Amino acid sequence: MPAANDLKKGQVISFNGEPHLIMETMHRTPGNLRAFVQVKMRNLRYGKSLEQRFNSPDHVDVLPTDRRVLEFSYCDRDTYSFMDPETFETFEISSVMIGDSKNYLVANGKADVLFISDVPVTIDIPSSVVLKITESSEGIKGDTASNVQKPATTETGLIVQVPLFIKTGELIKVSTADGSYLGRA
Numbered sequence: 001m002p003a004a005n006d007l008k009k010g011q012v013i014s015f016n017g018e019p020h021l022i023m024e025t026m027h028r029t030p031g032n033l034r035a036f037v038q039v040k041m042r043n044l045r046y047g048k049s050l051e052q053r054f055n056s057p058d059h060v061d062v063l064p065t066d067r068r069v070l071e072f073s074y075c076d077r078d079t080y081s082f083m084d085p086e087t088f089e090t091f092e093i094s095s096v097m098i099g100d101s102k103n104y105l106v107a108n109g110k111a112d113v114l115f116i117s118d119v120p121v122t123i124d125i126p127s128s129v130v131l132k133i134t135e136s137s138e139g140i141k142g143d144t145a146s147n148v149q150k151p152a153t154t155e156t157g158l159i160v161q162v163p164l165f166i167k168t169g170e171l172i173k174v175s176t177a178d179g180s181y182l183g184r185a
Contacts, residue, residue, distance in 0.1 A: 001061055004037040004054035012044070012116060014061040015052065019044045019116055027056075044114075044121045066115040072105045082111065082120075093120050103158040104129045104176045125176050130185040131155055136168050149181075 007013070011022045024040040035056045042049045054060065070082035070091065078095040080102070091113070095102065097120070104125050105111070112124040136152035149161040152172075160174055162181045171185035 001059040003056065004039075004058045004060050005056050007037060007039060007054075007060060007062075012063045012065050012114070012121075013041070014063055015041065018046075019063055019121060020050075021114075021122070023049070044116075063116050066118075068113055068115060069110055070113050072107065072109045072111060074107070075102070075105075080105065082113065091120055093123065097121075098123060101125050101176070103154075103156050103179065104131075104174070106131065106155060127177065128173050128175050128182055130171050131158065131160075131174050133162070133166060133168050133170050133172060136162070136166060138167075 005027065007022055007025050009022055009025060012019050013022065014020075020041040020043055022039060022041050026038045027035065028038055029035040037054045037056060038051065039054060040049065040051050068084060071085050073081040073083050073090065075081070079092045080095065080098050082091045082093060083089070084091070093113075098105070101111075101123055106129065109129065110126065113120050114122045114124075131154040133152045134155050137150055148164055150164055151159050152162045152166060153159055154172075154174070158174070158179060160172070160179060160181050162172060166172060166184075173182040173185050174180070175182055
């Protein structure tokens with residue numbers, strides 16, 4: 001087992017019997033005290049973040065992980081099916097693990113999935129996605145005040161504020177961080 005000094009951002013450790021993703025590490029050496037490692041980590045099962053101090057010589061259990069880029073296939077009730085484009089193996093991920101990312105998943109869309117012992121644990125989606133507008137009201141002619149926007153519904157059910165010139169059937173680029181309109185695709 002590696003020492004706490006060897007921890008790096010992005011590793012997954014076992015802490016209190018739960019998998020935790022290391023988000024930040026900082027090695028500290030106070031003047032008259034022993035050195036320690038301050039770690040900010042997130043519980044992968046519950047999503048809660050916490051900070052923990054480890055003494056430098058402490059040993060930590062680092063879990064073997066694997067990151068794969070998977071393609072979203074379809075959603076069936078509360079499970080989402082993904083396929084590995086290289087091996088054609090399919091994986092089902094619960095809607096609880098997907099969370100708000102469901103608003104940005106379209107057929108054949110790519111997602112970065114973290115696996116621990118061949119079990120999917122977390123999903124990361126790109127910073128922006130292209131979505132099709134399925135419903136949008138018509139803009140009023142002559143209503144051209146600066147930055148006037150209207151609500152539009154995308155193929156995933158996400159409602160986005162878009163400019164008046166966007167019509168039903170158009171493809172738009174949407175930020176996955178806050179769901180805002182970025183432009184036409």
